[in-house]
Amino acid sequence: MDVALLIERVLAGDRRGIARAISMVEDGAEGLPELSAGLYPRTGRAYTVGLTGSPGVGKSSLAEQLVRAARGRDVNVAVLAIDPTSPFTGGALLGDRLRMQAHATDPEVFIRSMATRGHLGGMALAAPEAIRVLDASGAELVVVETVGVGQAEVEVAAATDTTLVVVSPGWGDAVQVAKAGILEIADVFVVNKADRQGAGEAARELRVMLKMGQAREWTPPVLATSAVEGTGIEELWEAIAAHRTHQEASGELEGKRRSRLLREVEQMAVERLRSLVHDLLDPAEVSDLQDRRIDPYRAVDMLVERVTAADRTAGSDRGAEGAS
Amino acid sequence: MDVALLIERVLAGDRRGIARAISMVEDGAEGLPELSAGLYPRTGRAYTVGLTGSPGVGKSSLAEQLVRAARGRDVNVAVLAIDPTSPFTGGALLGDRLRMQAHATDPEVFIRSMATRGHLGGMALAAPEAIRVLDASGAELVVVETVGVGQAEVEVAAATDTTLVVVSPGWGDAVQVAKAGILEIADVFVVNKADRQGAGEAARELRVMLKMGQAREWTPPVLATSAVEGTGIEELWEAIAAHRTHQEASGELEGKRRSRLLREVEQMAVERLRSLVHDLLDPAEVSDLQDRRIDPYRAVDMLVERVTAADRTAGSDRGAEGAS
Numbered sequence: 001m002d003v004a005l006l007i008e009r010v011l012a013g014d015r016r017g018i019a020r021a022i023s024m025v026e027d028g029a030e031g032l033p034e035l036s037a038g039l040y041p042r043t044g045r046a047y048t049v050g051l052t053g054s055p056g057v058g059k060s061s062l063a064e065q066l067v068r069a070a071r072g073r074d075v076n077v078a079v080l081a082i083d084p085t086s087p088f089t090g091g092a093l094l095g096d097r098l099r100m101q102a103h104a105t106d107p108e109v110f111i112r113s114m115a116t117r118g119h120l121g122g123m124a125l126a127a128p129e130a131i132r133v134l135d136a137s138g139a140e141l142v143v144v145e146t147v148g149v150g151q152a153e154v155e156v157a158a159a160t161d162t163t164l165v166v167v168s169p170g171w172g173d174a175v176q177v178a179k180a181g182i183l184e185i186a187d188v189f190v191v192n193k194a195d196r197q198g199a200g201e202a203a204r205e206l207r208v209m210l211k212m213g214q215a216r217e218w219t220p221p222v223l224a225t226s227a228v229e230g231t232g233i234e235e236l237w238e239a240i241a242a243h244r245t246h247q248e249a250s251g252e253l254e255g256k257r258r259s260r261l262l263r264e265v266e267q268m269a270v271e272r273l274r275s276l277v278h279d280l281l282d283p284a285e286v287s288d289l290q291d292r293r294i295d296p297y298r299a300v301d302m303l304v305e306r307v308t309a310a311d312r313t314a315g316s317d318r319g320a321e322g323a324s
Numbered sequence: 325m326d327v328a329l330l331i332e333r334v335l336a337g338d339r340r341g342i343a344r345a346i347s348m349v350e351d352g353a354e355g356l357p358e359l360s361a362g363l364y365p366r367t368g369r370a371y372t373v374g375l376t377g378s379p380g381v382g383k384s385s386l387a388e389q390l391v392r393a394a395r396g397r398d399v400n401v402a403v404l405a406i407d408p409t410s411p412f413t414g415g416a417l418l419g420d421r422l423r424m425q426a427h428a429t430d431p432e433v434f435i436r437s438m439a440t441r442g443h444l445g446g447m448a449l450a451a452p453e454a455i456r457v458l459d460a461s462g463a464e465l466v467v468v469e470t471v472g473v474g475q476a477e478v479e480v481a482a483a484t485d486t487t488l489v490v491v492s493p494g495w496g497d498a499v500q501v502a503k504a505g506i507l508e509i510a511d512v513f514v515v516n517k518a519d520r521q522g523a524g525e526a527a528r529e530l531r532v533m534l535k536m537g538q539a540r541e542w543t544p545p546v547l548a549t550s551a552v553e554g555t556g557i558e559e560l561w562e563a564i565a566a567h568r569t570h571q572e573a574s575g576e577l578e579g580k581r582r583s584r585l586l587r588e589v590e591q592m593a594v595e596r597l598r599s600l601v602h603d604l605l606d607p608a609e610v611s612d613l614q615d616r617r618i619d620p621y622r623a624v625d626m627l628v629e630r631v632t633a634a635d636r637t638a639g640s641d642r643g644a645e646g647a648s
Contacts, residue, residue, distance in 0.1 A: 036619045040616055258610070265620055265624055296592065308631075
């Protein structure tokens with residue numbers, strides 16, 4: 001499909017257009033720079049909420065409840081479910097999504113699972129691009145749901161405006177949260193499956209750990225929900241709204257978005273240079289290195305020199321991502 | 325100290341010279357390229373053994389036993405204990421090292437804990453450089469001990485000729501090994517504290533998991549040791565020797581070392597380019613980006629162009645690592 005036409009479709013909120021654009025992001029397609037140039041001026045409206053926590057704590061059900069809450073307020077909402085593994089596990093993920101079929105015919109709800117199939121820099125760089133596609137398409141709220149608490153997923157969940165860390169009584173205790181390194185990234189803690197035994201204790205432990213930590217301007221509230229029963233969802237929605245208001249008033253939201261964007265651009269530049277570095281390793285030089293005729297620092301010098309020469313020739317080849 | 329003089333001292337096996345050179349690696353000092361050029365031609369003799377596993381499984385005691393076994397065979401040995409955290413925790417680590425004081429006066433044993441205090445690229449790049457210092461100084465065996473099973477530490481432990489993964493009955497079971505992602509990197513499994521209850525079961529579980537995994541040319545043996553009692557150490561030494569022989573005969577050792585060196589050079593080049601990228605972000609461009617006058621891909625283009633222009637000016641500034 002012609003990228004200019006695709007841009008039009010995304011901006012019009014056309015579902016198949018949005019899906020196609022996200023596929024391009026997953027693939028690291030050649031047309032991405034053009035797509036980005038066309039969509040970017042129309043972004044900045046969406047508020048993003050990240051959902052992370054171990055498998056089985058009920059993140060999908062919570063995402064579904066957030067969709068329901070948003071639709072009750074006439075908010076245009078999209079869900080991006082991050083699949084850090086191969087595209088081949090997409091089936092299972094899409095199975096999870098079935099419960100969201102209640103919203104499948106609602107034109108103001110877009111639900112999509114996402115893997116990376118060639119995007120340089122992996123999910124950390126692909127996810128913000130996909131979020132911008134949804135933003136440009138008219139989504140006012142983008143819920144980013146991750147499958148587990150692997151490093152890549154935590155990174156993606158943390159790169160949102162409000163990050164929810166979800167635990168459940170059966171899953172373990174606050175110590176597990178600390179071990180997973182997700183205590184620091186939470187703006188709101190959700191103890192889901194709150195009707196189960198141990199929910200009160202899990203919440204207490206989290207509060208104790210928060211008190212032991214460094215004082216922050218925003219103290220993450222600890223909420224109890226039962227996503228399956230639909231209880232606690234209003235309070236969760238209000239907590240997200242309160243965090244947003246806090247960040248907007250303090251200027252923190254703009255600052256956070258600015259640094260996220262900077263890190264993303266830096267990382268994209270590094271990835272582009274990395275692929276040049278990899279392509280330009282000279283087998284003869286490698287032999288010299290291995291036979292100790294040149295040392296690693298000298299090899300790096302030569303490699304960096306070659307990379308910059310190559311880039312000079314290629315100029316600002318905006319299709320470099322897709323082609324490599 | 326003059327780098328040329330330092331090189332001489334390291335090559336002569338002078339302990340203070342070796343310590344000073346490793347400090348330079350930790351600091352990412354300006355003289356590193358010169359140091360590397362002087363030492364590299366004299367490397368390639370040392371065999372490296374990585375030790376990884378959770379805190380408390382007895383890695384330090386095992387390292388001490390390997391030192392003892394090496395000295396009993398008149399092998400010149402060095403231990404590099406990787407401290408992934410701040411240099412300020414060095415005290416605790418050095419406390420652990422006290423038990424090695426038995427070897428403190430042996431001129432053929434060099435023991436040193438190591439942190440990164442400025443080296444670009446962190447421990448993944450600093451550790452191989454420190455290993456080369458030890459190699460050039462005459463060490464025939466370098467034992468690389470990591471504190472925990474964090475990603476950075478696992479990476480360093482895996483980047484050795486033979487990687488030992490250590491578990492203890494108290495620590496958990498084979499499932500924990502699988503979760504930590506260290507099943508794949510083990511060349512030899514060591515169930516330490518084998519006198520404790522559950523040791524036999526831990527060994528059995530590891531063997532089952534190994535059988536379930538992909539068939540490999542080298543099947544990692546599962547050994548039982550008690551580092552404190554000194555039992556099982558001869559068998560461990562023999563297993564390391566057998567793995568070495570296997571790798572030398574199959575050509576795997578040379579191949580592994582070659583790819584490690586390539587990855588290191590690539591990564592060094594990327595880190596050098598990354599620091600240029602970071603320095604060359606233009607605040608005006610950032611504002612344009614944030615105000616959506618330019619899109620991320622365009623910003624990356626401009627950044628990459630600026631990086632290559634900067635590098636052209638700087639030429640092959642071999643002091644770039646230390647200066648930034």
